[in-house]
Amino acid sequence: MAIRNRMPPWHENFNLPNGRKLLLRPIRPEDGPPMQAAFNLLEPEAIRDRFLRQSNVAPPELVLLLTHPNPKTEIVLVAAEQLPPGEALVGALARAAIVPGTRQAEYTILVSHFVAGQGLGRQLMRKLVKWARRKYLDRLYGDTLKSNEPMMELALSLGFVAQPHPDSPELVRMVLELEA
Numbered sequence: 001m002a003i004r005n006r007m008p009p010w011h012e013n014f015n016l017p018n019g020r021k022l023l024l025r026p027i028r029p030e031d032g033p034p035m036q037a038a039f040n041l042l043e044p045e046a047i048r049d050r051f052l053r054q055s056n057v058a059p060p061e062l063v064l065l066l067t068h069p070n071p072k073t074e075i076v077l078v079a080a081e082q083l084p085p086g087e088a089l090v091g092a093l094a095r096a097a098i099v100p101g102t103r104q105a106e107y108t109i110l111v112s113h114f115v116a117g118q119g120l121g122r123q124l125m126r127k128l129v130k131w132a133r134r135k136y137l138d139r140l141y142g143d144t145l146k147s148n149e150p151m152m153e154l155a156l157s158l159g160f161v162a163q164p165h166p167d168s169p170e171l172v173r174m175v176l177e178l179e180a
Ligand SMILES: CC(C)(COP(=O)(O)OP(=O)(O)OC[C@H]1O[C@@H](n2cnc3c(N)ncnc32)[C@H](O)[C@@H]1OP(=O)(O)O)[C@@H](O)C(=O)NCCC(=O)NCCS
Pocket: 047, 107, 108, 109, 110, 111, 112, 115, 116, 117, 118, 119, 120, 121, 122, 123, 142, 143, 144, 145, 148, 149, 150, 151, 153, 154, 157
């Protein structure tokens, strides 16, 4: 009888082109301390500021929120070293959360420059789209600086379309309609 080596839900091994192996998996509370350390190192400064401002909370609370997602309304995935959570460095983080009272979810994604440009962003975005479809949502969207060519290119290549942001001329809203 064939024995399938199945991984838990939302887990996947990811081989970087340099041979290093990462694990894509849901975030765990133990990821908090390594993530807090990584936030302090993030570059460029502007991205860190924007990421933190977006969420409107100070870094320690943000880490607490990110590491304790509500499974009914959000998903937070990380790309981490293949070590126990708490020891593993977290190289990328992707979150989608249902906007309360709507059938839409908003995404946020952050790939450390140490591992950028190696396909992690694309794979994590694909997973967020899959999650949003499984929740039977109408749309998935994320706000991006107009100057952020990598994010715009990535989203466009996955079928998102660029729409004007309702509040800020500096931002563009990348929207994916999730028809059934
Ligand atoms: C945008 C971001 C998530 C991309 O992640 P990544 O892991 O580097 O991207 P990938 O290697 O998976 O590349 C996927 C696609 O993104 C686009 N892309 C990535 N880097 C790019 C660059 N430097 N210039 C132009 N397009 C780029 C390409 O379309 C690429 O597809 P291709 O490899 O087939 O050409 C990452 O750069 C990041 O975290 N940026 C800072 C945070 C941010 O801007 N978040 C968005 C707001 S929610």
